[in-house]
Amino acid sequence: MTSGADLFVVCKQCGSEVSPYITECPYCGSRLRRRAPKLPRAHAPSRSRRRRVGLGSLWRKSRSGSARGLGRAGQRAGGARWSDSRPYATIALVAASCGAWVAVHAEPVLYLHMAIIGPLNGAWWKLFTSEFAYANGVYAFVAIVAVAIFGWLLECRHGPAVVLALFFGAGATGALVASAVYAEPIVSGANAAALALLSAWAAPDLESARSGSYYEGDLLGAGAIAALLLAIPFALPEASWLAGVTGGAIGLVFGLGRYRLADAER
Secondary structure (H helix, E strand, O other), X not given: XXXXXXXXXXXXXXXXXXXXXXXXOOOOOOEOOOOOOOOOOOOOOOOOOOXXXXXXXXXXXXXXXXXXXXXXXHHHXXXXXXXXXXXXXXXXXXXXXXXXXXXXXHOOHHHHHHOEEOOOOOOOOHHHHHHHOOOOHHHXXXXXXXXXXXXXXXXXXXXXXHHHHHHHHHHHHHHHHHHHHOOOOEEOOOHHHHHHHHHHHHHHHHHHHHHOOOOOOOHHHHHHHHHHHHHHHHHOOOOOHHHHHHHHHHHHHHHHHHHHHHHHHO
């Protein structure tokens, strides 16, 4: 029993009033507690700081197996069997993008055979090769880094097949939509694929934020990258904003659908 918790405590054995900062009673020797309580720090803040979870901490979370940078909603929506495997699909996509960048700048005519410049006229392979064609280094850096980050996170959650399907499916669909809308379309780079991977990863956390549930994903960081990818086409004509929006919508539909399906199965 405690009386005047800031002044003394009462020994249960002998009933003596002793200091609350000792572990044994000085009168009867009985143990009061295992360890002495910590003394309050001077000028200590009254409230503990909330730890922000940023994109830089996602690697530690994914390897530790606790949150894996996915958030609680992401854990419900994804499987744990991919969390400990290497993201081989994402590594292959990044390596192919970097290799294509080197090849295009070593032989510039390759860009004309990979990117969509004007009507397709039967060159259907450009729907897929355009995702690896970059003429601008800043655009290439932003898109490839986004694919690396969110492709890896999504692969830890759903596996390599989902990453490859979203990358090529959303990229090709975005390029096809832009080719159908514009008479002289210009589509190159993986802004549509990167936005699809980003949206699919962020969808469970967006749903949790909308419902007021707890989540650990960094939606602010993901939103900043998404805004940059959406803004690039307005500065560089080689990137299509319509393809990017289409890819982002595809990723969002997949992420929300996969999350709600897994939630309904529980």
